[in-house]
Structure formats: structure tokens, C-alpha cells
Amino acid sequence: MERKLTKDLARRLGRTYYDCDTLWLSYSASGAEWICRDAECIVRLVGDALSGDPVHSARYAIEVNGVRVVDATMGAAGEAVHALKAAEGTELGTVRVLKLSECADSVMGIASVECETKPEPTEEKVFRVEFVGDSITCGYGVDGVLGELYSTSNEDATKAYAYLTARELDVDYSLVSFSGYGIISGYTELDVPRTECLVPDYYRTMGNSYGRFGNGADPAGIAWDFDAFSADVVVINLGTNDASYCGDNPERQRAFIEGYKRFLRDVRECNRIAVILCTLGIMDDRLNGAMETAVEEYAAESGDEYVRSMLFAPQDMEKDGTAVDWHPSAVTHRKAADRLIAYMRENIF
Secondary structure (H helix, E strand, O other): OEEOOOOOOOEEEOOEEEEOOEEEEOOOOOEEEEEEOOOEEEEEEEEOOOOOOOOOOOEEEEEEOOEEEEEEEOOOOOEEEEEEEOOOOOOOEEEEEEEOOOOOOOOEEEEEEEOOOOOEEOOOOOOEEEEEEOHHHHOOOOOOOOOOOOOHHHOOHHHOHHHHHHHHHOOEEEEEEOOOOEOOOEOOOOOOOEOOOEHHHOOOEOOOOOOOOOOOOOHHHOEOOHHHOOOOEEEEEOOOOOHHHHOOOHHHHHHHHHHHHHHHHHHHHHOOOOEEEEEEOOOOOOOHHHHHHHHHHHHHHHOOOOEEEEEOOOOOHHHHOEOHHHOEOHHHHHHHHHHHHHHHHHHOO
């Protein structure tokens, strides 16, 4: 029996958008999870107009009981069908569909699942953590090496520090991340800020993407309902791309501090009860001090007692390797996750 993934059938992972009988996924690691009591389940997926583009086509994974059984990108047809089968005499168990690539490149959707027994949503976790970041949070190029060109096929958010942290802490998660984006400037090699690539502009939405959902809707025009994911912790890892513009310039760093404080006020307005943890430093540490100053000033000005800052160790490219475009390797992401996990266990959970 073919079924649509309504809320009573599957637990939604991250920010998702249900429309036209399809559960749409834009952000990294967004998806759905359910329990299948049958020996077989057919999963039907759909893509957007970019599905045939080998650089931008959405990459996704399907897991059964925590084991990845499908790793693919949407084909030129813009749809994919996967038949999942359990060993004879057993049931499938927990099925999880995840979008591995990021929002900016493309979107995809879970059109339906087919099984005899009604699927059951898995149980929600006790705590919820939202991760807000850039390409590092997206897992940019983590499956590639330095010198290789970026494509969605070498991006995997599940191998990045944020997802690793969520899995080990056993929390529900949401990733809001865009490669090349910042607080006051996206990544630039020019002496002017790149203001079209700012995370604060899209934080309250389903994202900014070249792709469109099935009804033609632009994710940037769809407001996210923060009541659907009431975060206990919001981890922010932004400033790496701003550093390409700010550098060591005091006036530009001051502008970054003011922009960071504005974003903190917005994050707090959207997440009234959350601890806000601000992090930086894996790829570029030039704005570490500015980030810490922004947190200190915001806390003093607002009286907010639930904002913190933490610095990551810079990546050791010689020892731990390098992914595409000098991005963190899987080893570096593991080390960053270990640092974040230890901090959160000691200071938050």
C-alpha cells in the first residue's frame, strides 16, 4: 500500500516542508525516520530541475537500522525508487532517509513509501540541538581531496562535526548551513563584502537554494515554524567566510561584531529557552577574538545569561589531511566533534 509521509507515519528530521503530498528536504541532513514492520518497503524520491546536473544534484542516503544501504544522487529523471528488503523471516526495522548535500545546491522530496503495515514514527529524543553554520557544518567536500572539484557527490553532512555531535549525544538535530555564507559577508576574494550570502537573511526560512519544491515554491519564501523544533541548544559556527573580507581590519571586525550581536538577538527571539553556544576556529581563526567580544557585549547589553562561546582547535592539514578546497577532512571533523561533545557534556547537558 502506497502511503504519504504525514506526521503520524514518520518522524521528521531537521527542517522539512510538507506540500503536494511530498515531504520536501532542503537543508543538510534533513529527512525522515520510521519503523517498518514488514520485510519490504519501497521508497519513492523526487528531485528538482537540477537533478540531472552532476555538480548540483541532491545527494541522499537511506539507512536501515543504522546501516547505510543506499548512497546516491538524484538521476536525470528527477526521481528514484528504492526497494528495501529484510532478511527472510525478519522485518526491516528502522528506516531513515537523509539528504546529504546542502540547501544551496538543490532540494529533494520523499514522495511516498509503500508497505503493507502502517509505518510508525520513531520516538523523539529528550533534547534538541540546532546547528547554524557554513560549509564546515555542511560537510563540504569531505568525501574528496585537495585538488578535486567540489560537487554534491563529495559532500556529506553526516561526516561533519555537527551531525557527529548530535548522534553521539543522542539528540534530535536541525542543520541550517550554507557554503560560503557569513554574518556580514560571504566568502570573497575582492575588497568588498559579499552581502548576498548572509545566513541571518535566511535563518527564519526553509533556506536559499537554486532548487525549487514541487509546486515551484522558493525555500527562501517559506517561513520556518520554530515551534516545530523547540531547540534546547543552538550552536553557531559562523565567521570563517567573514574573515575573507574582514581580515585584520579593525573597522571591519567591529562591523562583524555588531552584525554578530544583531544575529544573536534574532536567534534569541526565535529560541526563547535555548542555550546559545557560539563557536569558531576550525579553518580560520582571525575572527575568534571578535566573535568572543560579540558574545560578551551581547550578554552585557541584553542580560542574557544563556549564551556561551567556545573555540575549536585549528585544523592540522599536514597531519589530518585536507578535503576539497582546503576544507576539514573526516579526521578533523571527528576531532572537532569530540571537542564540542566534551564541552556540551561538561557545561550544558
